[in-house]
Amino acid sequence: MIKISNLKKYYGKHKGIENVSFEIKEGEILGLIGPNGAGKTTTIRVLTGFLKPDEGEALIDDKKMPYEIDFIKEDIGYIPGEVNFYGDMKINEFLSFNRSFYKNIDLEYEKEIIELLGIEVNKKFKALSLGNKKKIAILQALVHKPKYLILDEPTNGLDPLVQQKFYKLIKKHKENGAVILFSSHVLSEVEKLCDSFAMIKDGNIVKSGTIEGLKDISKKIVIIYGLKLIDDLKKYKYKNNENGIYTFEVKSIELKNFLNVLVKTDFKDIEIKNPALEDIFLELYK
């Protein structure tokens, strides 16, 4: 289990986090959601043994981080927000270097991830694009099948196809009982993948709970062109301009009902978008 209680960390006078608490059980993925600078990475740095907190406690399997990291580090897989390995090392050299840190790396699993993500093992790390560097970080974090996965905005820089493959890998680790912390500023991916969430803002957890609770907060922006507005649509929040373009805000859990009403009328085109996380925070705390 991962358990964080009243964690506080200042960088000198500058606030990193003020009060962060959450818990993740076996076979569970928690989405740590927050806008830029909210304190996700600071929390993760304590949990991965890089920072000492000023107050509070971060436990991984009852080991107190960062002080007892040596007892647990082989069981942790970590994807950092900024990936940086040795630039001049070829990926296959890096992989054998990585193998030397763990007792029993399953080479079949290593090969499976390389093939699934399309990793080019003969290239030097510095010659890879941002997304391809991220794939190396994924491989490095997962290949020893760790019990604890700590993922700092892991999908940042991945194209949608690779993202889907990554979600599949993570789900497999979850099914095998891993405890997974998934930080993100994309609400929709947390909704799809996680069991629970904790929202962090200005260093404090401002809302947390099951993913069903998150779906109640989250909404879609639906833009409809050339719409003939009917009474049944008027109950949803909308704005329109003179050109017959309507922008609706629909709660995610009401989207299906909304679309069922929409098909009863006439329109030319439709776009469905996720609102920016900042807008959801603004709405929640205005």
Ligand SMILES: Nc1ncnc2c1ncn2[C@@H]1O[C@H](COP(=O)(O)OP(=O)(O)OP(=O)(O)O)[C@@H](O)[C@H]1O
């Ligand atoms: N080394 C540091 N020295 C001073 N302040 C820092 C340092 N690292 C982070 N901070 C500050 O701590 C706060 C939390 O930053 P943190 O990187 O934890 O946020 P985050 O949620 O991970 O953001 P992002 O999504 O942009 O990565 C920010 O105000 C940031 O400026």
